[in-house]
Amino acid sequence: MKLTALEIKQQQFEKSLRGYDVSEVNAYLNLVANEWEHMVGKMKEMEAQLDKMDEKLKHYERVEQALHETLQTAKDSAEQKLVGAKKESRNIIEKAEMESDAIVREANQKRQQIRQSILRLLDRREEIIGGMKSYLEMAQDSLQHFSRDDASLFSLPKEDTGYSGEQEERRKQESASTKKRSQQKEEQPVPPGAENLDDILDDID
Template sequence: MKLTALEIKQQQFEKSLRGYDVSEVQAYLNLVASEWEHMVGKMRELESQLEKMDEKLKHYERVEQALHETLQTAKDSAEQKLVGAKKEARNIIEKAEMESDSIVRDANQQRQQIRQSILRLLDRREEIIGGMKSYLEMAQESLNHFSRDDASLFRLPKEDSRSQQDPNSSEDQQEGPSEKRSKQKKEQPIPPGSDNLDDILDEIE
């Protein structure tokens, strides 16, 4: 049974000879009606707050659900990115390994080529050194052979002491050095074997 404050105030009781005081009963009913009205208002206020709390709770539940979905989406995206990053990293590593292997092969080939070039240069150096040694030995032998004067072909004859008392010495003094040398050459006797000088020089060459 649902009572209101007005119903409590208008409640009537039967009168008896030894019944309660009507004024006191009426005052009490008014008090009860006031308290009841206050309690009803409080209950309505609480019900309104409860409805608001329910709405907030539903809102928070929706926010929680959205956050959960966002976190799940972020988690899935992170996992996909992680998988893609791992795959890309593997591809980069494989590509780097292939490039490094190619670089090492090229470096080894270049090293072999450089080594072959160095060996050829060393062989060529030995050939040049051998050729220079042979040339120097032949030149030294030719120089030794050319420096020998077994036939005394390259020695000047000694001057005669009588040439110092020659009355024509005054004329020699007037002559120039070149004329003196040509004159001396004409006056010098030809050493034996000097007629074969050209043949000897050809033989030395």
């Protein structure tokens, strides 16, 4: 039953011989009606505030749902980025290991090539030393052979003090021929490779 302030004010009671004082009852009814009207206004105000609070609550719930979805999306994105970063880091590490292995292999190959080059240089050095020894032995043999030539080539035959001009000319020709042979022996060519011996030895050292 819904009761209003006007209904309270207009409420009628039956009269009896020994009943309540009518003025007091009416005054009390007016007081109750006023209070009732005041309470109804408060209730309406509270209902309006409650409706506003419900709207705010729904708004906050929608915001909470959006935040939850945003956080979930951010979490999924972060997990995907983390997985991608781990995968990329593994790829970088694998690539670095492959490059380092390639560098080591290349270094070993170059080291082997340098070693072979050094061995070839050492062999070449031995060849040059052998050529020099052969040249020196040949030069020594030539010198010994030259020193054992007949002394008659370097001395005049015993003749009378008065020799003709023809004999003097023949002696000069023999002397010039001997000098030419000596120069030819001194100008014999050196073995191949010996002319740059000092430079080669400096490079080897």
